[in-house]
Every structure is written in structure tokens, then in C-alpha cells.
Amino acid sequence: MYRCFPRIVSRLTRLLLLAGMLVLAQLAHGNGNPGDTVRIAYVEFPPITYRNDDGEPSGMFIDITRKVALEAGYTPEFLYLPVSRAYLYLENGQIDAWTGVSGVPALMGHVLESWASPMPVQLSAWYLSGRSALNHFDQLQNKRVIVIGGYTYGGLLYWLEGQPSIRVTEAPNHRAALEMLKRDRGDYLLDYRQPVRDILTMPGDSQIRESEVRSRNLAWLFSLANPRAALLREEFDDAYVRLAERGEVPPVRVLNQGFVVPGFPEKYR
Numbered sequence: 001m002y003r004c005f006p007r008i009v010s011r012l013t014r015l016l017l018l019a020g021m022l023v024l025a026q027l028a029h030g031n032g033n034p035g036d037t038v039r040i041a042y043v044e045f046p047p048i049t050y051r052n053d054d055g056e057p058s059g060m061f062i063d064i065t066r067k068v069a070l071e072a073g074y075t076p077e078f079l080y081l082p083v084s085r086a087y088l089y090l091e092n093g094q095i096d097a098w099t100g101v102s103g104v105p106a107l108m109g110h111v112l113e114s115w116a117s118p119m120p121v122q123l124s125a126w127y128l129s130g131r132s133a134l135n136h137f138d139q140l141q142n143k144r145v146i147v148i149g150g151y152t153y154g155g156l157l158y159w160l161e162g163q164p165s166i167r168v169t170e171a172p173n174h175r176a177a178l179e180m181l182k183r184d185r186g187d188y189l190l191d192y193r194q195p196v197r198d199i200l201t202m203p204g205d206s207q208i209r210e211s212e213v214r215s216r217n218l219a220w221l222f223s224l225a226n227p228r229a230a231l232l233r234e235e236f237d238d239a240y241v242r243l244a245e246r247g248e249v250p251p252v253r254v255l256n257q258g259f260v261v262p263g264f265p266e267k268y269r
Helices: 005-028 060-072 083-092 153-161 174-182 193-197 229-245
Strands: 036-042 074-080 097-101 111-113 120-128 144-148 167-171 188-192 208-223
Touching: 036 060, 036 083, 060 074, 060 097, 060 208, 060 229, 083 097, 083 208, 111 229, 120 174, 120 193, 144 153, 144 174, 153 167, 153 188, 153 208, 167 174, 174 188, 174 193, 174 208, 188 193, 208 229
Parallel strands: 036 074, 036 097, 144 167, 144 188
Antiparallel strands: 097 208, 111 208, 120 188, 120 208
């Protein structure tokens, strides 16, 4: 019996060393266990996030998210949702995260935002050449405003709909919204820069002008209904930094408050 004891100790030592090496390897590649699934919502927001013709998640933010999740040690499971459903699922914990934007008032107290942000997102007011640029938000009073169906603009839509002097008209998509603007079915179109600039290729689009309204940052928003929300944020941020250092994602950005047009409703800044 005593003769076997050194061999048992030696075997235990080897097992402990192996376990330690596995832990160190895991820490080097994020704290998630390889194969663990993280449920990530995305919405129709081309070219940032969207569902392609094959029904698969696509877009520049989707590509970055996939890299970051894998670097952190997770397998991303993408869920395509309307934005209102994404908000609800973040609140009740049916998803772990959303590839969205920072500073959404309706989500305050329900999410943790990542510190890392690959790029800014610009909300603009689009109008026709020869008409007035939007230099103050009060200029929307007594005007017709086109919006995109399914978008809440960080809650700003509810403010617009509550203004008796602003007539809100909904378009089913970005292309339809531009055509409505060109046909004088609205004075301004509220829409994001990236999706609109991506499709300004049709005859007559050259007459469309842009005024900046509000800038925010792309971010991963982690559901506080998940007890691991803070850990997930840390893992994603750390993974993003490692990828940025290797040149596989955009450089780490120094975030600021961004631009806000004068008169923008304080509640939705």
C-alpha cells in the first residue's frame, strides 16, 4: 500500500498541473467555456446588421460580434428581432445581449453597455435640395416627418408622435422612405446615415441633402436579467481589445458624448 503512495501523489501532481494549464489557456482566450452559447439579438439595420437573402445574420457589426464572441470563448447564437422585441427580451432575460446603440433611454436600468465600440452611428434629417437644412429641432414643428417602420430612434419616435403639430408618416424601408421624400410626401426623413448612404444610387438621389441630428455609438448591450452580465461585458471588452491589437477589428475608440442638434428633446439625448 505504502509503495503505491508515491505513484498516486505523482499522478495527482500531473493532473493538477494539467488542470492549471487548461485554466491558463482559458484565461488567455477569454473566460467563456468554448462552446458556451451567448444569445445575441440583431435588428434590420443594413449595412450594420441585417438578415440576408439566405436568412442569415449579416452586416459589419455582425462580423465583428462573431469575432469578439469567439475570441471571448463563446459561440454566438444570433436572433433576428423587431427592435421592440429586442428591448423586451433584454428586460426579461430571454437574450443575453443586443448589437445596438448606446444611450437608449428605454433600456436604462435594464442593460450594461460595453466600453468598446467599433464605430459611431449617425441619425440624420434628410431633405431635398432647395429646402432648409435642419439646424434646430424646433424646425420640425408644423412639418411632415417620414420615419422608418419598426424604428423607435431610441424612443424619439414617441416624442414625435406626441407633438400635435408634427405629422409623422411611416415608410416600410429606407428606399421607400427616400422615394416618399422625393415625391414630396414629407419635408424631412429621419433616418440613419449608414443605411441611407448605402442606397443613394438611384436617379434623382443627387437632390437629397443631409443634416446631422444625433450621434451615438454602436455597443453590445448586456441584459441585467442575466446574473453574468458584468462578466460578459468584461469578456467582450477584453476580447475586442485583443482583436484590435492584432488588427482584426477597428481600433479602440475614445468615446465622447457625440453631436446633438440644438433643441433635441432632453429626455432622449
